Amino acid sequence: MIDGEKKTENAQPMKAEPPATEEARSEPLEAQDLVDRIQRLQAEFENYKKRVARETGEREERAVDRFLLDVLPLHDGLQLAFENHNRDHDADAFVSGVERIFAHFEQILTGHGVAQIDAHGQVFDPALHEALMSLTSDQERNVIVEVFSPGYVRNGRTLRPSKVGVSQGPAQAPEEEE
Amino acid sequence: MKEKIIGIDLGTTNSCVAILEGGKPEVMNNAEGERVTPSVVAFTDGGERLVGRLAKRQAITNPTNTIASIKRKMGTDHRVEISTDGKAATYTPEQISAMILQKMKEDAEAHLGGKVTKAVITVPAYFNDAQRQATKDAGKIAGLEVMRIINEPTAASLAYGLDKEDDQTILVYDLGGGTFDVSVLEIGEGVFDVLSTDGDTQLGGDDFDQRVIDWLADEFRKDTGIDLSSDPSAMQRLKDAAEAAKKELSSRMETTINLPYLTADAAGPKHLEKKLSRAKFEGMIDDLLQRTIRTVDGALREAKKTSDDIDQVVLVGGSTRIPKVQELISSRIPGKINREINPDEVVAAGAAIQAGVLSGEVDEIVLLDVTPLTLSIETLGSVATPLIERNTTIPTEKTKTFTTAEDSQPAVEIHVVQGERKMAADNKSLGKFQLTGIPPAPRGIPQIDVTFNIDADGILHVTAKDKATSKSASITIQDSSRLDDAEIERMRGEAEEHAEEDKKRSELAEVRNQADQLVYSAEKALSDLGEKVDGAKRSEIEDQIRRLREKLDGEADIAELRQGIEELSKASQEVAQQAYQQTQETGDASTSGEGEATSDEDDGDYIDAEYDEK
Numbered sequence: 001m002i003d004g005e006k007k008t009e010n011a012q013p014m015k016a017e018p019p020a021t022e023e024a025r026s027e028p029l030e031a032q033d034l035v036d037r038i039q040r041l042q043a044e045f046e047n048y049k050k051r052v053a054r055e056t057g058e059r060e061e062r063a064v065d066r067f068l069l070d071v072l073p074l075h076d077g078l079q080l081a082f083e084n085h086n087r088d089h090d091a092d093a094f095v096s097g098v099e100r101i102f103a104h105f106e107q108i109l110t111g112h113g114v115a116q117i118d119a120h121g122q123v124f125d126p127a128l129h130e131a132l133m134s135l136t137s138d139q140e141r142n143v144i145v146e147v148f149s150p151g152y153v154r155n156g157r158t159l160r161p162s163k164v165g166v167s168q169g170p171a172q173a174p175e176e177e178e
Numbered sequence: 179m180k181e182k183i184i185g186i187d188l189g190t191t192n193s194c195v196a197i198l199e200g201g202k203p204e205v206m207n208n209a210e211g212e213r214v215t216p217s218v219v220a221f222t223d224g225g226e227r228l229v230g231r232l233a234k235r236q237a238i239t240n241p242t243n244t245i246a247s248i249k250r251k252m253g254t255d256h257r258v259e260i261s262t263d264g265k266a267a268t269y270t271p272e273q274i275s276a277m278i279l280q281k282m283k284e285d286a287e288a289h290l291g292g293k294v295t296k297a298v299i300t301v302p303a304y305f306n307d308a309q310r311q312a313t314k315d316a317g318k319i320a321g322l323e324v325m326r327i328i329n330e331p332t333a334a335s336l337a338y339g340l341d342k343e344d345d346q347t348i349l350v351y352d353l354g355g356g357t358f359d360v361s362v363l364e365i366g367e368g369v370f371d372v373l374s375t376d377g378d379t380q381l382g383g384d385d386f387d388q389r390v391i392d393w394l395a396d397e398f399r400k401d402t403g404i405d406l407s408s409d410p411s412a413m414q415r416l417k418d419a420a421e422a423a424k425k426e427l428s429s430r431m432e433t434t435i436n437l438p439y440l441t442a443d444a445a446g447p448k449h450l451e452k453k454l455s456r457a458k459f460e461g462m463i464d465d466l467l468q469r470t471i472r473t474v475d476g477a478l479r480e481a482k483k484t485s486d487d488i489d490q491v492v493l494v495g496g497s498t499r500i501p502k503v504q505e506l507i508s509s510r511i512p513g514k515i516n517r518e519i520n521p522d523e524v525v526a527a528g529a530a531i532q533a534g535v536l537s538g539e540v541d542e543i544v545l546l547d548v549t550p551l552t553l554s555i556e557t558l559g560s561v562a563t564p565l566i567e568r569n570t571t572i573p574t575e576k577t578k579t580f581t582t583a584e585d586s587q588p589a590v591e592i593h594v595v596q597g598e599r600k601m602a603a604d605n606k607s608l609g610k611f612q613l614t615g616i617p618p619a620p621r622g623i624p625q626i627d628v629t630f631n632i633d634a635d636g637i638l639h640v641t642a643k644d645k646a647t648s649k650s651a652s653i654t655i656q657d658s659s660r661l662d663d664a665e666i667e668r669m670r671g672e673a674e675e676h677a678e679e680d681k682k683r684s685e686l687a688e689v690r691n692q693a694d695q696l697v698y699s700a701e702k703a704l705s706d707l708g709e710k711v712d713g714a715k716r717s718e719i720e721d722q723i724r725r726l727r728e729k730l731d732g733e734a735d736i737a738e739l740r741q742g743i744e745e746l747s748k749a750s751q752e753v754a755q756q757a758y759q760q761t762q763e764t765g766d767a768s769t770s771g772e773g774e775a776t777s778d779e780d781d782g783d784y785i786d787a788e789y790d791e792k
Contacts, residue, residue, distance in 0.1 A: 039573050039634050043546050045200070046571035126228060126236040133410040134239045142223070142239065148411030157211075163414055166239040 070108050077101040109152075117151035119144050119162040128153070130161040134168050141169035183296040183325055183537045184286045185529025186279065187333070188313065190249040191355035191382070193217050194526035195282040197290070198534030203337065203527035205520075206289040208281070214522055215285070219277045220244040221260050221267075229281040247356065248274040250379065252316075253309030272312050276319035283320055297322040298533040300525050303329040303361045304375040325536050331361035332370045333528030334492045338516045341368050347487050349477070351507060352494035353470060356382040360474050362481035362488075373481035376473050381466060383424075383497040389462040390420035394435065394452060402448050404441055412441050427456045428499045460502045471506055488513035496522050546571050546634065550666045553630055553638065556593035556602035558583050558694075559687030565630040568598065575631040579645075582626075586618040590626055592642045594655065598673030600684035606669070613642040613651040621698065682736075689739045693730055696743055697723055700750045711753055719753060722746040 078101060085094040117128050124131065124142045128151060137145045144164045151162030185203070187194045192214040196205045208215045210231050220233035221243040228236065237244040243260050251271040258269040279299070286294050301313050310327050317324035328336075331350035335341065340348055345366055352359040359377035363370050394416050395406050406412040419435045426433040437450040460467075478485060488511045497503065498521045508515055519527060534540045549570045554562035557580065565576045582590060589612050597605030616624050625645040632638050636657075643650035661669075673680070700723055704711060711719075726742040734742075 036573065036634070039546065040575075043571040043574050046546060047574065049200070050569065050571070124236065124239060126232040130235040131238040132414050134241075148414065161235060163411065165410070168239075 067112075070111075071105075074101055074105055074108075077104065113155045114152050114159065115154075117153055117158075117162045119147045119151065119164050121145075124164065124166045126161075128158055128161055129164045129166075131166045132163050133165045135165055136169070136171040137167040138170060139167040141167055143167045181296065181537070182290060182292075182294060183298060183533035184283070184294055185333075185526055185531070185533045186282050186297050186299045187330070187523075187526035187529060188249065188275065188279065188282075188299055188301070188316075189217055189354065189525075190247050190357050191217060192522070193278055193282055194523055195286050196523065196526040196530035197286065198530045198537075198539055201534075201540070203530040203534075205523045205526060206286050208285040209288065215278070215281060216246075217249065217278050218244065218246045219248070219274050221262050223263050225262060227277065229277055245274050248278075253306065253312040272316040273319060275313065275316035279316055279320035279322060283322055295321065295323055296325050296533075296537075298326050298328060298529045298536065299324055300328055300330045300333045300529050302359055302375070302377075303331050303363075303372045304359070304377070305329075326532060328529065328532050329361070329370070329372060330359070330494070330525050331363055331372070331375075331492070333525045333532065334494045335363060335365070335370065335490075335528065336531045337519050337524045337528035338490075338492060340490055340492070340516075341365060341370070343490075346489040347373075347483060347513075348490045348492060349474070349488045349511060349513065350492045350494060351470070351474065351498065351503075352377075353497040353503065354382050354495040355497075356380070356384055358382060358470055358473065358495075360470075360477040362477050362483060373483065374477045376477040376480065378469065378473060381469065382495070385466055386424055386463050386497065386500075387417065387420045389466075390423060390454070390459065391416045393454075393462060394420060394450065397452055398440070398448075398450055402443070404443060404448060406441065409441060415440060423454055424459065424500075427454065427459050428501060431456050456501070463500075463502075467502060467506055470503075471510055474507070474510060485511045485513075491515045492524075493517040494521050494524055546573075547636060548572065549632065549636075550661055551596050551606075551669055552598055553608075553632075554595050554597075554602070554605065555580075555628060555640075556591075556595060559691050560602050561684055561687045562595055562597070562600060562602040562605055565628065566632065572632040572636060573634045575629060577627050577629040580626050580628055582616065582619070582621050582624050585620050587621065587624075588616055588618070589614040590616065590642065592628060592640060592651075592653070594630075594638070594640050594653065597669050599676065600680035601687070604672075604676070604680070608638070608655045609640075609653050611640075611642075611651055611653045613644060613649070615647065615649050616644055617646060619646075620702075686736050686739075689736050689743070690730060693726055693739050693743050696746055696750075697726055697730070700746055703750060703754060707753065710756075715749075715753055715756075719746070719749050722749055 077097070081094055081097040081101065084090070084097065119129055121139075122129075122144050124144055129144060130151075132148055133146075135145065137143075139145050143166070144162075145167045146165030148163040148165065152159040182197055184206075185196045185198075187196075193216075194205060194214045195208075196203045198204075205213050207213055208230060212231065215230040216234045218230065218233040218237065220228040220236060220240055222228060222236070222240060233244060234246075237246070243262055245258055248258070248271050252275065254271065256271055258271070258274055260267045260269065279297075283294055283297070297317060299313055299317055301310055305313070313327055314324045330352065331348075334350050334352070335348050340346060343365065346364070348363045348365060350359075350361045350363065352361075357377065357379050358381040359375065361375045362373040364373055365371075391413070395413075399405055406416065415437050419437055423433045423435050432453060432455045435450065435452045435454060439447045440450045441448050478488075491507060491511055491513050493504070493507075493515065498517065504515065504517065531540070549566055549568055549572060552562075552564045552568045553566040554564045557563045563578070565578055566574065580590070591610055591612050593602060593610040594608040595602045595605040596608050599605050613626060616626075627641075627643045627645060629641045629643070630638060631641070638655040639652060640655070641650055641652040700719060704716060704719060722742070722745055726739075726746050729738055729742050
């Protein structure tokens, strides 16, 4: 147990308030006071930043939690679908169950502002689409002729681009190589 | 406010921009919300110019007008020929690099909400004068005054503050997406000297992904007889899955690659499901990793150093997250491995620090200390009640209001402790003092402000002040922050180790305080209400008070105490209700209990009240 230099005293609080009308106050002390104030302000800012960072992290965690609560029923639903199928071997019932789960899933996505990107037949736009291949077709150049996987936007941001095949236009003179 | 200078890591595959904020480098997100920007530029029909992620997405449909890895051409006579809408144009590597830099600049401006005109840009240590000049020119074309060109390994070392350690030999191992560099540096009096560089311009994380892709395609062919190589969609899914698996294996020993409906044949859909262990993955890339170690050896030889001469190793590039990479390096070089900073961002972070030095920001920032451990006072039940949490930047001041635990308590003892344990006795005692002369009052009534004030030198002043009398007492503790690292580590470790039992003990203390408080207020209620409580009820409550007290005196556990609390509070609530009704009926306002609500939070001895603001 280490006690630093310890003194117990019945005195005024340690930190002096700025003196009211003390004329004889020396300048170095004033400067020291200002340095102390700046340091405290800086430290307060640092502590504020730490608090914000911690709170942001916590908020992110909560946001993930909330989303998981939304999607867990889908997991429950699929689990039930498998249990039922294993017991009754009723393929039709299984499919209609899964269809309902899928509809629920779409509802959740819509509720979160998620929309599928319309790609087929559209003009290729790298803000929305990612080109996986380029192929000759009857379509005009730069038109999307194949969608490999759908893309999604959420509130105006591209969540995931559609993965697409893009037309080079009809076969003609070979493309120049780099 | 001085003009900010940004730090840019202009990479072959990706670029990254950072700035010094409050003395710390902060990476700035680009317009797409990502921390790194692909170093890709594209020109589209319609005359649009794309940089970064968007350029990368359209590369396949527009290969001749999409430029990647322009960094490899810097300082050469290479010309980029572009043809859009039938019009041809020619660009120098500087101009293409400038387009990347301009995006970095614009993204930084959007982030900072102001103009940016100055930058520090990093280049590989092996860049010659022509390449450096070309980089500088690229900056100028982008509208940036390039305040300095610094070497990437130097920037990474700066990010770790290695410039502050004298006479060190540093090895920087930079395994990026597509290039691998090793540099050996020497630092003396704050100046970095590059002793040697070596590398492999065609080796990186993409090669590791490719090994996994090849393995998956191979396995799939063995299982199904289907060749995926001509199926771009399936190959893209393999690529994404391979990269994800690689990343996952940095933190886990095994991962499952699951790609349902990957393709189909006449027999129906085909799924891919493969387990990949870390060991197997390491086996797949072992020859590549061994190649990097041979390069390390080459760089050491050229620098005329042996592995024993290396004091510090700095890891740069996303692929250094692979545990095997770290393992191979540490078995080869005994020096200290620095890998705490995000390896994708460490070069930009170092550039930002250099920028801060040039703008004078670094000099102006006085780096403030933090409290290494929590500072608390002991409250009823020997609980450590924190006033200043650990990692709080000092100087700082914090006040909490406490109260007495007994009726007419004449003095309180302020016991200052340091540490992360829940119980005061398990922490380090820094000192104690008494505040005396508290006027007689029922428990819970006096308000005693306890203020912890730590100055910039880490000296802690603790003051306790009775609000009623303004009487105060204080103590000064000199060494509250002068603990050596080993002691701090030990104390933190102990707190983690005992977290579970500490929690139980503090919970017990809390319940005991609650029980104690309830006994007190029930007794008070009985005496206040006097005749208003009928005899049977009174003896029932007295009985329950006696039993709860016995539990408190004995070794009752949390559950027993909770049960006693529940019984007593139910009984006394009835009495209170009854008395309250009577009071209302008779208009009797003589019971001056002054807000003696039974609060569950009360801590006793000096009860921890709600507010903590000065």
